[in-house]
Amino acid sequence: MHPAGPDILYSVQAVVIESLGGPEAARLGDFPAPTGSHERAKGERVVVDVHAAGLSVIDGLQTRGAYQYGTRVPYVLGSEVAGVVVESASDSFAVGDRVGGIVFWGGVAEQCLVAPEYTVKLPDAMSYADGAAVYLNYSTAWFAYHRSGVQPGGTVLVQGAAGGVGTAALDLAAAFGVRAIAVVSSDEKEEVARRAGAAEVVRSDRNWLAEVQRLTDGHGVDVVLDPVGGDRFVDSLRALRTGGTLVVIGFVGGSIPEVKVNRLLLRNLTVTGISMDTMDAEYPGTLLQVRDAVQALLDAGRIHPIVGATYPMERSADALLALEQRSTLGKVVVEVRS
Numbered sequence: 001m002h003p004a005g006p007d008i009l010y011s012v013q014a015v016v017i018e019s020l021g022g023p024e025a026a027r028l029g030d031f032p033a034p035t036g037s038h039e040r041a042k043g044e045r046v047v048v049d050v051h052a053a054g055l056s057v058i059d060g061l062q063t064r065g066a067y068q069y070g071t072r073v074p075y076v077l078g079s080e081v082a083g084v085v086v087e088s089a090s091d092s093f094a095v096g097d098r099v100g101g102i103v104f105w106g107g108v109a110e111q112c113l114v115a116p117e118y119t120v121k122l123p124d125a126m127s128y129a130d131g132a133a134v135y136l137n138y139s140t141a142w143f144a145y146h147r148s149g150v151q152p153g154g155t156v157l158v159q160g161a162a163g164g165v166g167t168a169a170l171d172l173a174a175a176f177g178v179r180a181i182a183v184v185s186s187d188e189k190e191e192v193a194r195r196a197g198a199a200e201v202v203r204s205d206r207n208w209l210a211e212v213q214r215l216t217d218g219h220g221v222d223v224v225l226d227p228v229g230g231d232r233f234v235d236s237l238r239a240l241r242t243g244g245t246l247v248v249i250g251f252v253g254g255s256i257p258e259v260k261v262n263r264l265l266l267r268n269l270t271v272t273g274i275s276m277d278t279m280d281a282e283y284p285g286t287l288l289q290v291r292d293a294v295q296a297l298l299d300a301g302r303i304h305p306i307v308g309a310t311y312p313m314e315r316s317a318d319a320l321l322a323l324e325q326r327s328t329l330g331k332v333v334v335e336v337r338s
Contacts, residue, residue, distance in 0.1 A: 016077070
């Protein structure tokens with residue numbers, strides 16, 4: 001066990017959600033310093049001095065009590081962190097390690113607990129803001145590619161391509177050896193998608209399906225990665241080639257779509273969802289497989305997060321509102337330490 005540092009705090013500055021009233025419920029104030037271990041750490045206490053915290057769609061859902069893995073109020077906002085380990089009872093991390101990972105909540109605070117299976121070591125050259133934009137998005141994107149079974153040389157269509165998961169999926173296209181086509185809704189988002197690694201970009205405010213068919217010589221794409229859902233889902237199925245796969249990542253579009261299974265039957269299509277936690281419960285080792293894959297990509301310099309906006313702690317509510325309004329690009333980060 002690595003001993004605690006002398007500066008472990010007894011109370012911390014944190015952004016606290018005191019009621020399930022949406023983003024406006026976020027308040028900056030004192031909160032007890034973390035005790036014990038993270039509930040997903042299997043008893044291994046690892047404490048991090050937080051420098052930056054990443055926010056995502058799940059943070060907004062939690063403030064309204066609408067996230068399936070949510071917690072009771074009062075709780076500290078923030079699903080992802082980057083910082084420095086100051087106390088560790090894990091063989092995976094030592095005091096002084098620069099780390100980033102998913103915490104689900106508790107991130108927008110001077111200190112938080114992390115779970116080793118959801119945490120990676122950050123390269124020395126990576127900023128903490130970028131580090132807070134790594135694990136949630138890149139573990140999701142990697143697992144989506146993995147579950148899709150796409151082979152090098154294949155073509156992948158990425159919905160919501162200017163968001164956090166979308167830009168991560170575009171960034172990983174080169175690592176998987178695939179050609180990525182991005183679906184976006186504006187000139188600004190098109191620029192972000194191209195910077196993230198899109199080979200082609202189509203616009204959702206136009207006939208994007210026809211453009212995808214043209215770009216694939218009428219065959220369609222091998223895989224669709226879809227964090228959007230909603231009304232676009234059926235056209236995503238139509239964009240697949242015969243034998244293709246659609247990976248359901250989320251529903252930031254709001255509504256959960258339904259599909260007539262004859263569409264799958266007639267064209268030999270596959271629709272699969274991804275949930276690393278439930279997969280690990282049935283197939284132990286899944287979380288470690290994903291963590292190790294993301295770590296290898298970091299070590300090889302193949303991860304290039306796009307941080308669209310940074311906010312000070314006192315403006316965390318504004319960051320959440322921007323996420324809910326889908327006006328953000330890339331990852332939204334709260335700076336906890338300058």
